[in-house]
Amino acid sequence: MREAEIRAAALEEFVRRGYEATTMADIGAAVGMRGPSLYKHVSSKQDLLASLMHTTMTALLHHHDEAVSGVDDPVQRLRRAVDAHVRFHARHRREAFVGNRELRSLVEPHRSTILGLRDTYEQRFRALITDGVARGAFRVADPQLASYAILDLGMGVAVWFREDAGPSENEVAWAQVEFALRLVGAATT
Amino acid sequence: MREAEIRAAALEEFVRRGYEATTMADIGAAVGMRGPSLYKHVSSKQDLLASLMHTTMTALLHHHDEAVSGVDDPVQRLRRAVDAHVRFHARHRREAFVGNRELRSLVEPHRSTILGLRDTYEQRFRALITDGVARGAFRVADPQLASYAILDLGMGVAVWFREDAGPSENEVAWAQVEFALRLVGAATT
DNA sequence: TTGGTTGGCTAATGGTCATTAGCCACCATG
DNA sequence: CATGGTGGCTAATGACCATTAGCCAACCAA
Secondary structure, eight states, X not given: OHHHHHHHHHHHHHHHHOXXXXXXXXXXXXXXXXXXXXXXXXXXXXXXXXXXXXXXHHHHHHHHHHHHTTOOSHHHHHHHHHHHHHXXXXXXXHHHHHHXXXXXXXXXXXXXXXXXXXXXXXXXXXXXXXXXXXXXXXXOSOHHHHHHHHHHHHHHHHHHOOTTSSSOHHHHXXXXXXXXXXXXXXXXX | OHHHHHHHHHHHHHHHHOTTTOOHHHHHHHTTSOGGGGGGTOSOHHHHHHHHXXXXXXXXXXXXXXXXXXXXXXXXXXXXXXXXXXXXXXXXHHHHXXXXXXXXXXXXXXXXXXXXXXXXXXXXXXXXXXXXXXXXXXXXXXXXHHHHHHHHHHHHHHHXXXXXXXXXXXXXXXXXHHHHHHHTXXXXX
């Protein structure tokens, strides 16, 4: 559908220029039409952003849930959660980048919705770490700081990861899973 | 001086709204004058941003150099470097936040200058880690990924650190130094 | 063939913005 | 008391922008 092309183009422009600096004409040019014509397919620039961010956060949560589902051992759970986290941020770095940087540009009630989803996601990691500490698998002074640290690693990936240069997705995922396990004081295999 | 007030106000507004969304009138209002009056003290909005970012990066590099100067042992060097890194991002979180998020809004040649300084800073960490690995103090598969990870921890601090709530600067610094040492596989004391 | 719908276009509309021009009060120095 | 600079103001200027209105060609169904 034309709308999907427009959303993809908008994402690309939001990454390159930022939401505020992107004009409807820019997005239009990227799909071969004039700015006003976009309104035959989308309702507004703001909706474009909100919808992109909502899709991203929902997909991230699904990705996480699938990764850890059925796994009980804290070390394995964390391993899978971080692997999923890193791979998501590598594969969907544009989406994740916009999701992290353009929160300011979201207008209520979208902002609160997205912040809620982000919070939910952070809680999963924090709970996972807290559980691991309680069960003696991890050794961490402050689970919240540890979960922030792990999440921040992923955000970083969205910023500097490149498909065509530098370490591959596998290399990054492997390295960061290792970092995360070391970070929480899990025994390294 | 009036200019210092303006720079401080601009920084605050750039953090709150982002560079693109901040108007000269916003900055003026924050120091009790009208937008156009700002031009009696600064030359342009772009210069305000470039100058803020340049000051920040220079200060960060100085802070780093002072922290590691005269220390040779890799573990101690990394400990001090990360401590300085984290404390800088906690104490100057607004500056660091803008320095990280508004690169896109910088126009050449400012952008290249700042990117150069960032790269210099990253190289210090990478060299430090590479050296530690060579001397058997650290165990890391990819020093570049490790340096990115450590730097990303600091960027995260600039995003979520609050002076009035959550963990204190000392707590964050202590935790992240520990994280960094674990990350690079240094023996924990 | 006809009549409606789709999806494009250009031209408003009603803003907002950075920056410049030109004015003036204040104030310190002679 | 002049006078010149400082630092504020309001009013242009010359953009640019999201969104809406209104037009029209192409296509599709009857």
